Amino acid sequence: MKHLFLSFAILFLSALSTHAKSGGPEAAPEARDLVAQAMVENQANHLAIYTKGLVCSSCGIGLRVHLKKLKGVDTSQLDKGVDLDAEKQLVLVAFKSASEIDPEGVREAIYKAGYDPAHYYLWNEQDGVTQTAYPVAQ
Numbered sequence: 061m062k063h064l065f066l067s068f069a070i071l072f073l074s075a076l077s078t079h080a081k082s083g084g085p086e087a088a089p090e091a092r093d094l095v096a097q098a099m100v101e102n103q104a105n106h107l108a109i110y111t112k113g114l115v116c117s118s119c120g121i122g123l124r125v126h127l128k129k130l131k132g133v134d135t136s137q138l139d140k141g142v143d144l145d146a147e148k149q150l151v152l153v154a155f156k157s158a159s160e161i162d163p164e165g166v167r168e169a170i171y172k173a174g175y176d177p178a179h180y181y182l183w184n185e186q187d188g189v190t191q192t193a194y195p196v197a198q
Contacts, residue, residue: 086112092148096181097189099143099150104158104183105134109151109166112176120144120151122173127153130169132160151177158184167194 096108114120124142127133130153133141137154144151151170155161163180170177179193 087148092150093181093191095145095148096150096191099145099152100181100183100189102183103154104185105155105161106183107153107155107161107163107166108181109153109170110178110180111149111151111170112178114144114146114149114151114175116146117144120146123151123170123175126169126173127151127166130162130165132156132162163192163194 092110096110099108100106111123114123123144124140127142128135128140132155134154134156135141138152141154142151153166161182163182166180167177177194179191181189181191183189
């Protein structure tokens with residue numbers, strides 16, 4: 061019985077990994093942009109990331125694990141520092157202060173979880189919400 065359960069668990073995790081890396085369906089860019097802007101507007105300590113391959117909440121378990129370990133993530137906010145919007149393929153990370161936001165660390169954590177971060181949204185008082193593309197993965 062233990063071997064049967066282990067076999068199913070391996071199959072399930074393998075399917076999730078393959079599904080995440082295949083990209084899955086892409087959310088409409090205009091809708092995603094509006095939701096991302098609303099997530100970070102007036103939140104100087106939040107970073108929203110368009111994450112290709114994020115298509116279901118279950119897929120995001122690895123994202124949560126990797127992201128909440130980053131230095132500066134405020135685990136008292138959101139859901140232990142991280143929220144997911146699988147429909148719009150967005151990940152929201154709360155940091156303790158705006159000065160601690162680490163877009164490159166977030167990018168690496170997302171890659172380690174098996175996803176492709178395309179760009180991030182950040183708010184500041186002078187420019188409002190800005191969108192910055194991550195370099196293309198090689």
